[in-house]
Amino acid sequence: MPEPKKPSGFDDFDDRLAKLKASRREGKRGPDTDERPHMDWGRGLQAGIELIAGVAGGSLFGWALDQWLETGPFLLIGGFMLGAAAGTLNAIRGMQRLMNEGDDRPKGPDSPD
Amino acid sequence: MASPLEQFEIKPIVNILIEGVDLSFTNSALWMVLTTVAVYWLVVLGTRHHAMVPGRLQSIVELAYEFVANLIRENAGKEGMRFFPLIFTLFMFILMGNMLGMIPGSFTWTSHIIVTFFMAICVWIGITVYAFYLHGVKFLGFFMPSGAPIVMAPLLVPIEILSYSVRPISLSVRLFVNMMAGHTMMKVFAGFIVAMGVFGVAPLAVSVALTGFEFAVAFLQAYIFTVLTCIYLHDAIHMH
Numbered sequence: 084m085p086e087p088k089k090p091s092g093f094d095d096f097d098d099r100l101a102k103l104k105a106s107r108r109e110g111k112r113g114p115d116t117d118e119r120p121h122m123d124w125g126r127g128l129q130a131g132i133e134l135i136a137g138v139a140g141g142s143l144f145g146w147a148l149d150q151w152l153e154t155g156p157f158l159l160i161g162g163f164m165l166g167a168a169a170g171t172l173n174a175i176r177g178m179q180r181l182m183n184e185g186d187d188r189p190k191g192p193d194s195p196d
Numbered sequence: 197m198a199s200p201l202e203q204f205e206i207k208p209i210v211n212i213l214i215e216g217v218d219l220s221f222t223n224s225a226l227w228m229v230l231t232t233v234a235v236y237w238l239v240v241l242g243t244r245h246h247a248m249v250p251g252r253l254q255s256i257v258e259l260a261y262e263f264v265a266n267l268i269r270e271n272a273g274k275e276g277m278r279f280f281p282l283i284f285t286l287f288m289f290i291l292m293g294n295m296l297g298m299i300p301g302s303f304t305w306t307s308h309i310i311v312t313f314f315m316a317i318c319v320w321i322g323i324t325v326y327a328f329y330l331h332g333v334k335f336l337g338f339f340m341p342s343g344a345p346i347v348m349a350p351l352l353v354p355i356e357i358l359s360y361s362v363r364p365i366s367l368s369v370r371l372f373v374n375m376m377a378g379h380t381m382m383k384v385f386a387g388f389i390v391a392m393g394v395f396g397v398a399p400l401a402v403s404v405a406l407t408g409f410e411f412a413v414a415f416l417q418a419y420i421f422t423v424l425t426c427i428y429l430h431d432a433i434h435m436h
Contacts (some may be wrong), residue, residue, distance in 0.1 A: 107267075132370050140362030162358075169359035173366065180427070 106168040126181055134167075141166015198366040200383035204307055216307075227303040231296055235288045246401045260288065264422065272428035275433050282322075286315070287422040289360045294375065294414035296405075306417070309368060317370035319425050327432035331373065340434050344380070367424055 145162020149155065208220035242257030250258055265285045268276045276283075290306060295302025305311050327335045339356040340349060386398035387405060 127376075129370065132373065133366050136362045136366035136369055137359065140365045141358050144358065144361070164355050165358050166362070168355045169362060172355060172359045173362065 126178070129177055129181075130174040133177050134170040137168075137170015137173055138163065138166045141169060198383075198387070200380045200387060203303070203379060203383060206308075223303045224305045224308065227296060227305050228293070228311075231289060231293045231305075234296065235292045237286075239288070240293075267422060268429075270349050271423055271428040273433060276290075276426060279429060283425060285320050286319070286425060287384075287418055289332060290315075290371070290421055291415065291418035294418055295411075297375065297379070298411060298414060304375055304379055306371055308381055309372045312366065312368035312371045313419075315347050316364035319367070320364040320428070323425075323428050323432045327435075328430075330433065331435060335432075337434065338431070363424075363428060369420065371417050371421050374413055378406075382406050382410060 141162045141164075142159060143162075144166070145159040148158045148162070152158070206222045206224050208218075209226060210221040210222060212219040234251060238253065239257055242253040245251065245254065247254055261284070264287050265277070265280065267287075268280060268283055272279070293306045294304070296302055297306060327338075339353050339360065341344050341356065344352055382403065385399045385403045388398040389403060392399060
């Protein structure tokens with residue numbers, strides 16, 4: 084329920100409405116509400132999970148191909164290496180994304196410059 | 197002392213066995229149904245009045261709507277808004293699942309890898325299919341980094357393909373690991389309270405802090421899952 088004794092609430096609402104309308108006109112993102120949760124402890128964990136997922140996924144893929152093509156352990160080894168590379172790539176990209184989180188996103192999250 | 201892992205046990209409520217396939221209705225399924233009902237109830241009740249000045253429930257729904265809409269616009273671009281219903285559903289489903297999991301005695305279905313992996317693989321397949329629908333064969337160019345010498349292609353392309361293919365794994369593992377680790381830790385510290393007698397005050401304090409922390413994680417993980425879905429969608433739409 085709205086509280087009739089609080090006109091300041093409506094001021095706030097008007098402010099937000101104006102901001103939203105402005106951002107609409109610009110065709111950009113919403114008002115600068117800093118709603119994004121920033122938590123540093125999570126960043127390291129995220130990178131770690133990307134690494135593990137890369138290695139595990141690559142190894143699994145190589146192993147499955149080995150089973151199918153009966154090519155000994157070679158594809159498993161190759162898959163492990165490629166997976167480690169892919170995991171590192173994903174981890175780096177994830178970190179880069181977190182770094183430029185403040186900016187608007189004119190290019191891809193992983194554009195080098 | 198009860199095992200801290202007991203909370204993750206799947207228990208059948210109604211046994212259903214069809215041609216040797218176990219399709220039992222389990223506690224996990226029950227809590228997923230409850231999650232769906234809760235989200236549905238929240239959104240339907242919240243939008244019932246269409247009030248100009250929103251009430252409490254309507255505020256929650258409007259906040260959630262705005263939050264997800266901004267998320268998509270920022271991370272996937274305007275074209276991503278086409279997928280608003282899917283992403284809003286995903287966000288609300290995971291968020292409500294995580295939050296319901298915080299009720300003592302409830303079951304946290306997001307702490308099971310098979311559930312999160314299925315969600316992630318559905319999102320991943322859907323986005324990949326959409327990317328091919330949008331760009332056709334040209335989408336394969338996504339796997340060759342622009343500006344790299346063509347000689348490197350035999351090495352770079354497999355790495356890029358693999359890094360794309362492991363996305364559902366990291367997406368699902370992240371959610372599942374966070375939920376499972378958090379809930380296990382809460383149970384472990386809660387167990388210490390009883391075991392340590394008078395000195396149980398210390399783990400009690402930790403337990404209180406962890407509970408607040410877990411609420412943050414519950415929201416954060418739903419947020420991260422949604423953001424990453426948007427970013428993958430961005431890749432599919434804009435191809436870089």
